[in-house]
Amino acid sequence: MSAAPLLRARKVGKSFGAQRALEDVTLDVARGEVVCLIGPSGSGKTTFLRCVNQLERFDAGGLWINEELLGYREAAGRLHPLPEREVARQRRATGMVFQRFNLFPHMTALENVIEGPVLALRRPREEAVADARGLLDRVGLLHRQDSYPAALSGGQQQRVAIARALAMRPELMLFDEPTSALDPELVGEVLAVMRDLAGSGMTMLVVTHELGFAREVANRIVFMDAGRVVESGPAGELLSNPAQARTRDFLSAVLG
Amino acid sequence: MMPARPGDEAEDRHALDIALLPHVRPRHWGRIASAAVLLALLALLARAFAQGQIAWTVVAQYLTWGTILEGLRNTVLMALAAMALGLVLGVLAAVARASPNPVLRAAAIFYAWLFRGTPVILQLLLWFNLALIFPVIGIPGIWSERTVAVMTPFLAALLGLGLNQGAYTSEIVRAGMISVDAGQYEAAKSIGLTYGQSLRRIILPQAMRVIVPPLGNEFIGMIKTTSLASVIQYAELLHNAENIYYANTKVMELLLVAAFWYLVLVSLLSAGQAVLERRVSRGVLRLARAR
Numbered sequence: 001m002s003a004a005p006l007l008r009a010r011k012v013g014k015s016f017g018a019q020r021a022l023e024d025v026t027l028d029v030a031r032g033e034v035v036c037l038i039g040p041s042g043s044g045k046t047t048f049l050r051c052v053n054q055l056e057r058f059d060a061g062g063l064w065i066n067e068e069l070l071g072y073r074e075a076a077g078r079l080h081p082l083p084e085r086e087v088a089r090q091r092r093a094t095g096m097v098f099q100r101f102n103l104f105p106h107m108t109a110l111e112n113v114i115e116g117p118v119l120a121l122r123r124p125r126e127e128a129v130a131d132a133r134g135l136l137d138r139v140g141l142l143h144r145q146d147s148y149p150a151a152l153s154g155g156q157q158q159r160v161a162i163a164r165a166l167a168m169r170p171e172l173m174l175f176d177e178p179t180s181a182l183d184p185e186l187v188g189e190v191l192a193v194m195r196d197l198a199g200s201g202m203t204m205l206v207v208t209h210e211l212g213f214a215r216e217v218a219n220r221i222v223f224m225d226a227g228r229v230v231e232s233g234p235a236g237e238l239l240s241n242p243a244q245a246r247t248r249d250f251l252s253a254v255l256g
Numbered sequence: 257m258m259p260a261r262p263g264d265e266a267e268d269r270h271a272l273d274i275a276l277l278p279h280v281r282p283r284h285w286g287r288i289a290s291a292a293v294l295l296a297l298l299a300l301l302a303r304a305f306a307q308g309q310i311a312w313t314v315v316a317q318y319l320t321w322g323t324i325l326e327g328l329r330n331t332v333l334m335a336l337a338a339m340a341l342g343l344v345l346g347v348l349a350a351v352a353r354a355s356p357n358p359v360l361r362a363a364a365i366f367y368a369w370l371f372r373g374t375p376v377i378l379q380l381l382l383w384f385n386l387a388l389i390f391p392v393i394g395i396p397g398i399w400s401e402r403t404v405a406v407m408t409p410f411l412a413a414l415l416g417l418g419l420n421q422g423a424y425t426s427e428i429v430r431a432g433m434i435s436v437d438a439g440q441y442e443a444a445k446s447i448g449l450t451y452g453q454s455l456r457r458i459i460l461p462q463a464m465r466v467i468v469p470p471l472g473n474e475f476i477g478m479i480k481t482t483s484l485a486s487v488i489q490y491a492e493l494l495h496n497a498e499n500i501y502y503a504n505t506k507v508m509e510l511l512l513v514a515a516f517w518y519l520v521l522v523s524l525l526s527a528g529q530a531v532l533e534r535r536v537s538r539g540v541l542r543l544a545r546a547r
Contacts, residue, residue, distance in 0.1 A: 055442050084451060092448040102443035106461050116447030119457065161443075168447055 004067055006031045006172055006203050007052065013060030014047055021047045022058065023227045029172070034204045036214040036235070039224035040250055045207040048224070049174050052205065053096045054087050065093050065172065092120065095165030099177040101157040103149040109136060109160045110145040113167045121168065128167070135163040139193050155186030159193050166197075173197065175206040211254060215239050223247045314509040318500065319516065327496030328517050334413055334482045334492060335521075339475055341418030346425025351455065353430050364426065371423035377484050380416035383407065384488040413485035421478060428470045432463030464536040472529035479521050493517055 005028035014022040022044045029035050037045040050056040052063060054071055062079075063070040070090055072079035082090070103112050113132035117123045123131075136142045139159040141152075149157050158178055165173060175194065179187040191213050198204055198217050208214060214221055215235050222232040223242070231244045242248045318324055345367075352364035371379070386393075387403035394400025436459050444454030486495035497510040 053446055055445060088445070088448050088450050091445065094446075096442075096446035098439060098443065098446075100439050102437075102439035104440065104443065104458055104462075115457065116449070119453050120448030120450075164447060 008064040011061035014058045034198045036218040037207045043224040044227040095170035095173045097175045101161045154182045155189045158190045173204045318513045323496045327493035331492040338417035342421025345422025349426035350429035368423045376420045383415045384412040409490035413490045432467035435466045436462045
C-alpha cells in the first residue's frame with residue numbers, strides 16, 4: 001500500500017458548544033508532500049491542525065495517520081475514545097509548531113529539545129543531546145544551546161521550537177501560523193528553516209498567511225472557509241486561477 | 257567637542273567652566289531626621305528594659321536550657337512535618353482541583369472548605385480529643401488500638417496543623433498552576449508527554465516561581481502556629497517555656513527566651529526563602545540580572 005496517504009481525513013467535524021468549527025473536512029496528505037492551509041480567520045484551519053495533533057478531539061468523521069485511526073477505536077459498530085496514554089503515543093507521529101512558540105521558559109534551548117526524546121521516547125540522555133545539537137545546528141542555533149528562551153528573539157525561539165518538534169522524529173510536521181507572532185524582519189529566518197525542511201522531504205501541513213511561501217514551497221494549497229474545504233489544488237494554480245468565488249474574494253482581499 | 261558656532265568660543269568656555277564645577281549629591285534631610293527620631297525612641301526603649309524588673313541573667317541562663325532547646329527542636333520538627341504534610345496534601349488537592357474529573361474537583365473543594373472554615377486551634381482540640389467519640393480506632397478485621405494510645409500530642413498536632421496547612425497550600429499551588437500559560441500544557445502534550453509528566457516537568461516547575469514566595473510566608477507562619485499545639489500538651493518551645501515559668505514564676509524572662517528563638521528561626525527561614533526564590537526563577541531572573 002505505498003499509495004496510502006500519510007494523513008487521511010474523511011468528513012471530519014468538530015463543534016465548540018453550539019458552534020460548528022469543522023464540517024465534512026476531507027483531504028489527504030501524501031508522504032513527502034507540503035500542503036498549506038489558507039483561509040480567513042475562523043475558517044477552521046487551526047482547529048483542523050489541532051485535531052490532527054489531538055489537542056482537540058474531533059466529534060465526527062475520521063482521521064488516519066499511516067492507516068491508524070486517531071483518537072478512537074472501533075468496537076461493536078461505534079467509535080470509542082482512546083485512553084490518554086494511547087493518544088500520547090499517537091501524537092508522537094506528528095510534530096507541532098505553535099504560533100506563540102510555547103517554548104518551556106525554565107529550560108535552555110537544548111533542554112527544550114531533549115525533553116520529549118528523554119521523557120516520552122525514553123532515549124538515553126547522551127544520545128538525545130547529540131541529536132538535539134545536530135538539530136539546533138540545522139536551524140542555525142547551536143551557539144545558543146544554553147540560552148533560555150527569554151534571551152532569544154522571536155525568530156530564534158520559533159527555530160528552537162521547530163528543532164524541539166523534529167527531535168521526536170515525527171513523520172508529519174504541523175505548523176500553526178508559525179510566523180504570525182513574529183516581527184516582520186524575523187519572518188524570513190523561520191521560513192528559510194521551513195523551506196530547508198520541505199527540501200529534505202519532510203511531510204508538512206502548514207496553516208499560514210504567507211502566500212508567497214505557500215506559492216514557492218507548497219505542493220498543494222487547501223482553501224478553507226466556515227469550517228469547510230472550499231477548494232484545493234496545486235499551489236500556483238489555486239493562487240493564480242482559483243475556481244471558487246469565495247477563494248477569489250479571499251485572495252483579492254489578502255493580496256489587495 | 258567643537259563649539260556649535262565658530263565665534264561663540266567665549267560663551268562655550270563659560271559653559272565648560274560651569275560644567276566642570278563639582279557636583280554635590282542630594283542631601284536626604286528627611287532620612288537623617290527620621291533616623292534620629294527612631295534612635296531616640298530606641299534609646300528610651302532600651303532604658304526602659306534596662307530599668308525594668310527583668311532578670312537578664314535568668315534570660316541568659318535559660319536561653320540554652322535543656323528543656324528550652326528540646327522545645328526548640330520539637331517546634332522545628334513539628335513545623336517541618338506539618339509543612340511537609342501540608343505540601344503533599346496541597347499539591348494533591350490543587351491537581352485534583354484542576355482535574356477534568358468533577359468528582360475529584362468536588363472533593364478538593366470540600367477539603368479546602370472544611371479545613372479553612374474552622375479555627376486551627378479547634379481542629380487541634382478535635383484531633384486530640386478524638387478518643388471521646390471513638391475510643392478504639394483501626395481498620396476492621398486487620399488492626400485496632402485504643403485511640404488515646406495512638407492519638408499522641410505529636411500525632412494530633414501533626415494532623416491538625418498539616419491538614420489545615422494543606423487546605424491553604426492547595427489554594428497557593430492552584431494559583432501557581434493557573435499562572436502558567438495554557439500553551440505550555442499543549443506544547444508538553446505535543447512532544448508526547450503524559451499529563452503526569454507535563455505537570456511534574458513543565459507546569460509545576462514554572463508554577464514554583466509564583467508558589468514559593470507565599471509558601472515561604474506560610475512556613476514562617478507555621479513556625480509560630482506550632483505554639484498553638486501547647487494547648488494539647490505538645491512539648492514545643494512555648495509549652496516548655498510556660499512549664500518553666502509555672503514553676504519559677506519568671507514569666508517575662510521565659511517569654512523573652514521563647515521570643516528570641518522564634519526570631520532566630522524565622523530569620524533563618526527568610527534567608528533560605530530568598531535563596532529558593534532565586535533558584536526557581538530560572539529563565540526569568542537570570543535574564544533580568546544579565547541586563
